[in-house]
Amino acid sequence: MTADAAGAAPAAPASGPDGELRWRPGRPVPVATTLTALRRGSGDPTFRRDPDGTVWRATRTPHGPVLLRVRARPADGEVEAQAWGPGSDWALDGVPDLLGAADDTHADFVPRPEHTALVQAWRAHRHWRVIRTRAVFEALSASALEQVVTTVEAFAGWRRLVQRFGEPAPGPAGLTLSPTPQQWLRIPSWEWLQAGVELRRRKVTILAAPRAGGLERTLAMAPEAADAALRSLPGIGVWTSAEVRQRAHGHADAFSFGDLHVPGNVSWALTGEVLDDAGCAELIECYRGHRFRVQKLLQLAGHQRPRRGPRATLPTHTPNRALGSARRPGHRAHG
Incomplete structure (x- = not known):
């Protein structure tokens, strides 16, 4: 070097x-x-x-x-x-x-000409590639906090827990390392609650932490096998597996099915019609192998379906002093 x-x-x-x-x-x-x-x-x-x-x-x-x-x-x-x-x-x-x-399928992607929004997004972001961090447990512990709640609550919980139970990173930037699997296990229950994380979500990380070594071995698996291995753990479903593989594994097909907004945003961008998971899955089947790529390109281009009804509000069943004045409606929730 x-x-x-x-x-x-x-x-x-x-x-x-x-x-x-x-x-x-x-x-x-x-x-x-x-x-x-x-x-x-x-x-x-x-x-x-x-x-x-x-x-x-x-x-x-x-x-x-x-x-x-x-x-x-x-x-x-x-x-x-x-x-x-x-x-x-x-x-x-x-x-x-x-x-x-490592995004070796990038050159094979060809948007269909009738999907004008995707064609334009591809032209504007042609040099974007799917990342691969090789840090599976790190991605899982963060994604678990985003299950079912809004990004505001999830990000506030992540920030509080990392700041309180992580440790200073080396070097000059003043950043903080996320907790190790052992550190996650030592977080008291009341600290999870003060971060706004109820038992359902924290159990995902707590049950995954002793298996952190095995999680890292999913990096060597084929995409379908890695997905199955992740989803064999309690609390990890289609959405969480996809969020982890999008970041840690570099899987270009790991579409965020189960998200409250992604299938609707993607289907609206491609057809002008808001579809549910099943309808969106049928629509983007022609892009199998690249379905996350489609999702991300449209996101980078700013495509979001119009909102016509009441928007999701933050849950109030757990204390969360970390949110402060940020506790307000209007932020998307994850499914």
């Missing part, structure tokens, strides 16, 4: 990173757009995006914690990455996959 002091971020400490990587992907890489899928709300303590598009990410690896900094250098045709912490080599080796190099 090569050092380049001239390319270092102003925020970097005098001691410098523990490792650096220059990657020439042979294509433009929209780093910030690609990695925003890993941010759990604007206040996510594990993620930071700078105004220039640089992304900072605190994560755990098989070799220890790491802070990863990634930015594009389009004038040089490169992506630059720096890392701090014992997991630096592992994280830097995975930067190409993190930015979509």
Whole structure:
């Protein structure tokens, strides 16, 4: 790995990173757009995006914690990455996959001409790729908090639990690592409640934590086998499995069936008609192998069906002081 002091971020400490990587992907890489899928709300303590598009990410690896900094250098045709912490080599080796190099079905995708919105989205975001973090339990613990509730409540719960039970990430960004499986297991029940997480959702993480090693082994499985393995765990259904595989495994077909809004938004963008899960599944069957790609491209293009009725309100069955003034209607809920 090569050092380049001239390319270092102003925020970097005098001691410098523990490792650096220059990657020439042979294509433009929209780093910030690609990695925003890993941010759990604007206040996510594990993620930071700078105004220039640089992304900072605190994560755990098989070799220890790491802070990863990634930015594009389009004038040089490169992506630059720096890392701090014992997991630096592992994280830097995975930067190409993190930015979509493992998305080997991308070239096979062809939107149908009658799906005008998708054709336009494909043209506008042609360089976006499906990410692959290789961090399965991390993705699961975050996705479990988003089951059935609104993003406002889910992100507030994530922020509170990470800040209270995670630990400072290495490096200069001031980010926080999400808890280890053992740390999740040690969170007292009242702390889950104060974060707005009732028993149903917290059990998903609690029951998955002792199996974290086995979860990581799903990375080597075919998509259908990985889906089945994830869904064999209590509380993990179609939606949660898809959310995990979209991030950790890089599965381009992991469509978010069961979401309160995604099937309706996708079907509306493609046909002008809002369909349920079954109707949307039939509509996008022609894109099998790329159904998450279709979902994400339309999302990046901003396609959202018109809202004509009352919008989902936040649940009130658990205390959640972390929400404060953010407790209000009008935010989407996950199914």
